[in-house]
Amino acid sequence: MEFDRIFARRVAVGLLVLTLFAVVAYVAVRFIAVIVFAIFLYYAVRPIFRSLERFGLPRRPRAGLALVLFGVPFVLLVGYTVAIIALEAQTILETYDVQGEAFAQTLQQVGIGDVEELQAILSGAISQASLSVVGVSFLGAISVLSSAFVQLLILVVLTYYMLVDGPKFVSWLLERFDESGVMGEYVRAVDPELSMTLFGNIVNVFVTAIVGIATFYVYNFFAPAAVAVPFPELMGALAGVGSLIPVVGIKLVYVPITALLAMNAWVSGDFSLFVPVGVLLVVSAVIVDFIPDFFIRAHISGDQTHTGMLLVSYVVGPVVFGFYGLFLLPIVLILVINATHVLVPYVLSGDDLVTRQSRLREYADRSSLSERSTTGERESER
Known part of the structure; x- marks a missing residue:
């Protein structure tokens, strides 16, 4: 009878552990892209993190400095690329506007409407459409930016603590659960x-x-x-x-x-x-x-x-x-x-x-x- 109670207690604790692991797995699946990029960023930053050890810095300042030394050039490169793409997009839009005027003149030549009237109609339609979607676009932009900020924050935090506590966590797991030594290998x-x-x-x-x-x-x-x-x-x-x-x-x-x-x-x-x-x-x-x-x-x-x-x-x-x-x-x-x-x-x-x-x-x-x-x-x- 005592054995049955102990076994039932172990089963209950096991179900609790499985439930907790299932929740963790669900969260990991929802943020699988962030976790993968964090692993990539960890291995990309780790050589810099290890090279800073020669200066005698503690692990936490070294991790932050390594992220800055890698992140600043990377962000500058990405920012420059995005700026160039934005400028090119603006040039394309301006070219498209000029082509739109040329298209309206072509319509006039074939007898379809007046150029100024057609441009006024198009401008009015665009203005009405812009007023109707500006609120939705603004809310959508806020949602996208907030989501990107949260994912970026998770990415940085995960990478930081993988640099600081990752080796200690792996060593603890191996010492506690790897009696054969095969997982360490x-x-x-x-x-x-x-x-x-x-x-x-x-x-x-x-x-x-x-x-x-x-x-x-x-x-x-x-x-x-x-x-x-x-x-x-x-x-x-x-x-x-x-x-x-x-x-x-x-x-x-x-x-x-x-x-x-x-x-x-x-x-x-x-x-x-x-x-x-x-x-x-x-x-x-x-x-x-x-x-x-x-x-x-x-x-x-x-x-x-x-x-x-x-x-x-x-x-x-x-x-x-x-x-x-x-x-x-x-x-x-x-x-x-x-x-x-x-x-x-x-x-x-x-x-x-x-x-x-x-x-x-x-x-x-x-x-x-x-x-x-x-x-x-x-x-x-x-």
Whole structure:
């Protein structure tokens, strides 16, 4: 009877724990994109966080300083890109307005209404529509901004505490629940792979962006104005962002640019302009695309993760999960690959880390004994 009460009490406590875990899982699923970006940001900032240790700073100031040192250049780069896009959008709207006037004049030429009357009607319709939707647009903008602020706050807080308390939390879990030592081995295998892959991505983005901006600026300095690269800073930044998609990402930037410049050369009738456009295509393919993507990724890619499988995960991830799948699926791929190396042998054989190490040590002792006996036999024969 006493056993039944103890068992019932354990079941009740277990159900409570499962309920709490279910709530945590539900919240994690709702904010899965923020959590994935926090993991990515953690591995991107961690090298800076560790390099600041040489100055003797405590963990909390180091974490805040590392976020600032990484976040400020990143925010400036994103802000500059958004500003350029906004200016371009304004230019497109102005061009569209001019084309609208030209369209109204065309209607007048074919006998459909008066230009001034048509413009007045259009202006009145736009004014009425603007008055009817301005309140909804304002509330929608507030909702979007507040949601973005909350997610950004969660992202920064998660990354900060992962830098400060992450290693201690993992050590506590392993000491309390990993008697076999196999999960510790799994963590030690996964962590450097994630670090190399995710930190390598951000390094490749910045390096490719800097190389692209410098290349386009140098090209514009020598090229004629008719075939100059428009907004070289923006094109270089987009090339850096495109490097997140290996092999094809950067080509989505410089190939349309060269095609547009070649079209300008064709329209101008000066076929000598095709020479600088061809030079831009070759230089972009070699300096902006091949060198960063091949050499940098070769030095910052993980050891266990296959490059082809990683490429597939980069392409399939956004299709399955959305934009955050660009980071989520590579993380899942690394977890799965290392699980096959570390966890699956433990599941199949039941040997924990200590047993495997003992067997390996026994095998090494036998091998060394065999080598010594073979060496002794050879010396005796001599």
